[in-house]
Amino acid sequence: MLKKIIASMMTLALGLTVFAGCSNADEPSASGDKYKVYLITMDQMDQHWVTVDGGAKKAADELGNVEYTWLAPDVKDDAKQIESINNAVAGGADAIMLAANGPDAVTAALKEAEDAGVKIVYVDSPADYPAVATLATDNEAAGKTAGEEMLKALDSNGVTSGKIGIVNVNASTASTVAREKGFRAAFEGKGFEILETQYGDGDAAKSKDIAANYITEGVVGVFGANEGSTVGAGNAIKEAGGEVVGVGFDKSDTILELIKSGELLCTMAQNPDVMGYEGMKVAVKALKGEEITETAVDTGVSVIDAAAVK
Known part of the structure; x- marks a missing residue:
């Protein structure tokens, strides 16, 4: 009788061990x-x-x-x-x-x-x-919104024609390429000339130099396609002290300060x-x-x- 009890206990223990070793492969283990x-x-x-x-x-x-x-x-x-x-x-x-x-x-x-x-x-x-x-983000739609915001500001300033500069990251980043596409679409048939895009690799210093060159060419607006591009554009506008309308993308303390002080009109803030x-x-x-x-x-x-x- 004792042998039967021991055998039953061993069988039960083995069953529990096997059960404990079985887990959903898609779930983290119970060990933490x-x-x-x-x-x-x-x-x-x-x-x-x-x-x-x-x-x-x-x-x-x-x-x-x-x-x-x-x-x-x-x-x-x-x-x-x-x-x-x-x-x-x-x-x-x-x-x-x-x-x-x-x-x-x-x-x-x-x-x-x-x-x-x-x-x-x-x-x-x-x-x-x-x-x-x-x-x-639906980047193309957001880029178009950025263009529309710039157009409204230019119209309020009585500016109905002129050159617009775009500072982008590079020609291959899908999100910023889509933003530029939407931005350009907002200006179709509006009487403005969108200049050839210049790329600053998202670096604020490089982007500032690009925007400064645009300002020298007499642009009425500059669009920055990401944070670094936007900071660079805002700093160039600040340094030039002109009436160029700056619109950008992304949200940072620096960008918010540039908006607050008037160098940038606005930015498209993602989530x-x-x-x-x-x-x-x-x-x-x-x-x-x-x-x-x-x-x-x-x-x-x-x-x-x-x-x-x-």
């Missing part, structure tokens, strides 16, 4: 393991991304099963962003939230990441490679905190194997002018 999710942005200069750090981290904290890391090259550079992607994979990333520098440069690195089982979610700017979802917050939730849903029903999410834009920063 967490999903490793990396946010990789274009660089560390775009201060509007600081709020994304908050948004993504807030979602990670709320979910409770996420180990969150923010990686960013010191400057916009394809090779450095590829290195960040590779470092995330080497670090055991389960998912990468990526704001891609351009459509093509990082695709091979993303394929390697996906082959390693990493889920890809785009925030702000997608690459030309399939992903779980893209959460971004990177929403991109980070919702992007994190999408990434974790994908890791759990849940269906992603909305794969293209417009996270919106707001016009911030002097009235908004008082």
Whole structure:
């Protein structure tokens, strides 16, 4: 009888051990393991991304099963962003939230990441490679809004013709190219001449020099397509002390000060905190194997002018 009891206890113990070893492969283990999710942005200069750090981290904290890391090259550079992607994979990333520098440069690195089982979610700017979802501003529509705001200001000043300069990042970053396209569309048939776009790599100092050259050419308006471009344009307008209308993109303390002091008319503020917050939730849903029903999410834009920063 004792042998039967011992045998039954051993069978029960074995069954419990096997049951304990069985877990949902899509879920972190009961030992406290967490999903490793990396946010990789274009660089560390775009201060509007600081709020994304908050948004993504807030979602990670709320979910409770996420180990969150923010990686960013010191400057916009394809090779450095590829290195960040590779470092995330080497670090055991389960998912990468990526704001891609351009459509093509990082695709091979993303394929390697996906082959390693990493889920890809785009925030702000997608690459030309399939992903779980893209959460971004409708950049073309936002660029058109920027153009319309400049047109209204020029009209109020009695300016119905003249040259307009555009300071962009480069010719390959999808988000800023779309902004420029929308901006140009706003001026179609309006009697203004949009000059050839000049590229400053998102660097404020380079962008200031470009904007200063535009001002020397007698432009009536300058559009900055991202934070660095906008800061550069605003500083050039401030230095020139003229009546050039400056409109930009992104939100930072420097940009808000330039608006407050009158050098910039306004800026198109994205919602990177929403991109980070919702992007994190999408990434974790994908890791759990849940269906992603909305794969293209417009996270919106707001016009911030002097009235908004008082």
